[in-house]
Structures are given as structure tokens and as C-alpha cells.
Amino acid sequence: MIVTSSFQDLHVVKTDLAKLQNNYPNQFTKFINAIKLTRQLQYGFQYMGxxxxxxxxxxxxxxxxxxYVLSIYEREMEKLKKDAEFSEVRQLLSDHKQISYDNICKLALGNKPEFLVGPVLVS
Incomplete structure (x- = not known):
């Protein structure tokens, strides 16, 4: 799947992530932990999203x-999906899914929007 993201779109997501971190630090921490687990297992962020x-x-x-590892991972993601205290993260993902879960996760990890501008193959 090819996704094209503008600097403006990416900057809005970066701002929303900062708001999430400030207003809902527990949810942001859970999100970052899920991203780090996904990266550690070398799974795609699009899969996680x-x-x-x-x-x-x-x-x-x-x-x-x-x-076995995949089933444990999927259970952990299912817990987040059902977690009432994860609603703001789900809303953020829903609001910005057009730029891809991959780009959202990269921004959450600290990548700069200018490095993610343009078309990208999401797999």
C-alpha cells in the first residue's frame, strides 16, 4: 500500500501526539510500549495499528x-484494543490513519515530520 503524507498532515499528528503525551501520559506510555514491542519483534507498525x-x-x-510469539503479541494488542484507558490513542489512530499507522508510530518515536514527507510503501 502506498501512502503519501504532506508536511502539514504530519505536523498535525506530531502536535496531537504531544497533546496526548501531556494530557494522557499513561495512555501515551502504553502506546510507546506497544510500538517498542512491535519494533523489537520486527513486526510492522501497520500490522500493530x-x-x-x-x-x-x-x-x-x-x-x-x-x-506462539505472534499469538502472544496479538493477545497484547487485543488487550489494548479493549482497554478503556486507551481510548485517546485509538481516537488519534482513527483520526490520522490516512497517513498510515507506520508514520504515526515513527512520529511517536521522535522522527521529524520532514523526514516522513512524501510517498512511502507501507507493508
Missing amino acids: CLIMGEDAYRFLPQAQIS
Whole structure:
């Protein structure tokens, strides 16, 4: 899937992430922990976002996977999906999914918007 993001769109997301961090620090921490787990397992951020948002994640399923580890990961994402204290993160993901969960996660990790501008292949 190819996604194109403008600097303006990315800057809005970066601002919303800063608001989330300031206003809902526990939710932001849970989100960052999910992102770090995803990165550690070398799964895609798009896969993580689809799982949390209850979308079809099959096309983003990690190629190299150990079924046991994947099942534990999916359970953890399901917990976040159902967590009432994760609602602001889900709202942020929903509001900005057009720029991709991948870009949202990269911004949350501290990447600068100017480095994410333009088309990108999300897998």
C-alpha cells in the first residue's frame, strides 16, 4: 500500500501526539510500549495499528513469524484494543490513519515530520 503524507498532515499528528503525551501520559506510555514491542519483534507498525483498531491485518501479517510469539503479541494488542484507558490513542489512530499507522508510530518515536514527507510503501 502506498501512502503519501504532506508536511502539514504530519505536523498535525506530531502536535496531537504531544497533546496526548501531556494530557494522557499513561495512555501515551502504553502506546510507546506497544510500538517498542512491535519494533523489537520486527513486526510492522501497520500490522500493530490494524490489530488495535480492529481492522483486517492479514495483508500486513509478519512474514517471518513464530506462531506462539505472534499469538502472544496479538493477545497484547487485543488487550489494548479493549482497554478503556486507551481510548485517546485509538481516537488519534482513527483520526490520522490516512497517513498510515507506520508514520504515526515513527512520529511517536521522535522522527521529524520532514523526514516522513512524501510517498512511502507501507507493508
